[in-house]
Amino acid sequence: MxxxxxxxxxxxxxxxxxxxxxxxxxxxxxxxxxxxxxxxRRVLALVTDAPIPExxxxxxxxxxxxxxxxIGRDATRGxxxxxxxMVAAAAVxxxxxxxxxxxxxxxxxxxxxxxxxxxxxxxxxxxxxxRVLFVVVSDHLEDSERMLQQLANxxxxxxxxxxxxxxxxTELLASNRMYRQTAAKRGDARIASVLADIEPILVELSxxxxxxxxxHLAEIQKRIEAKGLLFKVRVLSAQTGSGDRPPTxxxxxxx
Amino acid sequence: MTDAAxxxxxRGGDPDAFRMLVERHSRVIFRVAWRMTGNEHDADxxxxxxxxxAYRQLENFEERANFSTWLHRIAINCSLDLLRARGRHDKxxxxxxxxxxxxxxxxxPDRLALSAELQQHVTAALERLSGNERTAFVxxxxxxxxxxxxxxxxxxxxxAAKHTIFRAVKKLREALQPFVRSTPCST
Numbered sequence: 530m531x532x533x534x535x536x537x538x539x540x541x542x543x544x545x546x547x548x549x550x551x552x553x554x555x556x557x558x559x560x561x562x563x564x565x566x567x568x569x570r571r572v573l574a575l576v577t578d579a580p581i582p583e584x585x586x587x588x589x590x591x592x593x594x595x596x597x598x599x600i601g602r603d604a605t606r607g608x609x610x611x612x613x614x615m616v617a618a619a620a621v622x623x624x625x626x627x628x629x630x631x632x633x634x635x636x637x638x639x640x641x642x643x644x645x646x647x648x649x650x651x652x653x654x655x656x657x658x659x660r661v662l663f664v665v666v667s668d669h670l671e672d673s674e675r676m677l678q679q680l681a682n683x684x685x686x687x688x689x690x691x692x693x694x695x696x697x698x699t700e701l702l703a704s705n706r707m708y709r710q711t712a713a714k715r716g717d718a719r720i721a722s723v724l725a726d727i728e729p730i731l732v733e734l735s736x737x738x739x740x741x742x743x744x745h746l747a748e749i750q751k752r753i754e755a756k757g758l759l760f761k762v763r764v765l766s767a768q769t770g771s772g773d774r775p776p777t778x779x780x781x782x783x784x
Numbered sequence: 785m786t787d788a789a790x791x792x793x794x795r796g797g798d799p800d801a802f803r804m805l806v807e808r809h810s811r812v813i814f815r816v817a818w819r820m821t822g823n824e825h826d827a828d829x830x831x832x833x834x835x836x837x838a839y840r841q842l843e844n845f846e847e848r849a850n851f852s853t854w855l856h857r858i859a860i861n862c863s864l865d866l867l868r869a870r871g872r873h874d875k876x877x878x879x880x881x882x883x884x885x886x887x888x889x890x891x892x893p894d895r896l897a898l899s900a901e902l903q904q905h906v907t908a909a910l911e912r913l914s915g916n917e918r919t920a921f922v923x924x925x926x927x928x929x930x931x932x933x934x935x936x937x938x939x940x941x942x943x944a945a946k947h948t949i950f951r952a953v954k955k956l957r958e959a960l961q962p963f964v965r966s967t968p969c970s971t
Binding site for chain 1: 815824907956960
């Protein structure tokens with residue numbers, strides 16, 4: 530008769546064995562294995578009954594008192610995020626307004642017959658729109674760069690367990706979509722392209738839950754590296770942050 | 785108020801509702817944390833961090849889920865993070881168990897209240913497990929987590945997780961067998 534080894538007995542104890550009925554049957558008929566199984570069961574019962582340091586009835590209150598200020602700080606941070614979102618939304622509205630003004634001005638100045646390609650210098654209105662977009666995108670790029678940097682530096686063998694990172698990714702994703710769409714609408718392909726590259730990473734982080742396993746992290750790190758994403762974000766961040774303006778634009782203008 | 789109702793109110797920004805959850809679950813979470821870390825101060829830190837993470841993730845909590853179970857999972861993750869941060873996760877807590885030292889005068893306390901001395905032996909046996917062995921054992925034995933989930937938490941394959949649990953039980957058996965009465969069996 531083939532006896533059960535200790536590993537099989539432990540598996541059986543935790544119901545992790547593939548065929549529990551086989552082990553049951555063997556234990557019913559084999560006193561040697563049954564004795565060994567009983568020893569394991571009794572040892573584990575001892576461990577189960579081992580006492581744990583007690584915490585008194587006010588423990589929950591003590592924990593709450595220690596937590597309270599941190600939670601308060603979180604709430605403040607939440608308000609700050611909300612405030613930033615409002616600024617971003619206002620910026621988008623402002624851009625849309627300026628765009629409308631510009632479109633209206635151009636419509637009224639149209640000469641109905643001839644159309645030529647003309648080189649123009651950005652108007653004061655265009656420059657204002659650029660400034661607004663650059664300011665808000667610059668902050669966003671800095672935040673995104675920090676997150677990408679953390680991901681790139683994380684140890685791929687261990688994965689990542691960070692709920693704060695996930696929350697941040699969700700916030701950044703919402704802003705990213707808004708800025709990308711705005712940049713695309715106003716024809717700023719440079720900003721729109723970098724933001725489009727960031728977006729899939731943010732989507733993955735946002736959907737990853739609180740834990741990013743090692744394989745997933747390694748895959749994301751490869752994508753960041755393959756696209757040269759950190760470099761692109763840094764370059765664009767430096768350009769937008771320093772107020773670097775797009776070059777003189779070439780537009781088709783009706784005369 | 786039920787946990788689900790308190791979570792709903794806490795989501796709406798009511799700090800007293802979250803305070804109630806903290807006060808209701810702190811002691812149980814401390815037990816999980818202590819078993820995982822084997823250290824009171826670390827366990828206190830884990831409890832605090834667990835509730836902080838829970839607060840930040842309240843939006844992710846699914847109403848159908850059990851809040852206590854959800855909290856236990858967060859506490860396990862916090863404990864693992866703390867052990868990793870301290871570099872204790874893959875280190876042994878102590879030397880090999882010396883079960884023979886306790887062979888004489890061994891009581892027969894199965895399922896009875898443990899004597900103070902025996903309690904120390906159990907605690908010492910747990911401390912002799914490596915970090916991985918202890919966490920895998922606690923997750924399986926006390927938390928009832930499936931082996932697959934334990935493997936994910938520890939970043940190892942299912943078979944490796946199973947084997948880690950086995951090693952832990954084997955070490956505990958070797959250290960504590962002298963204290964349990966063996967029942968004679970007959971076929």
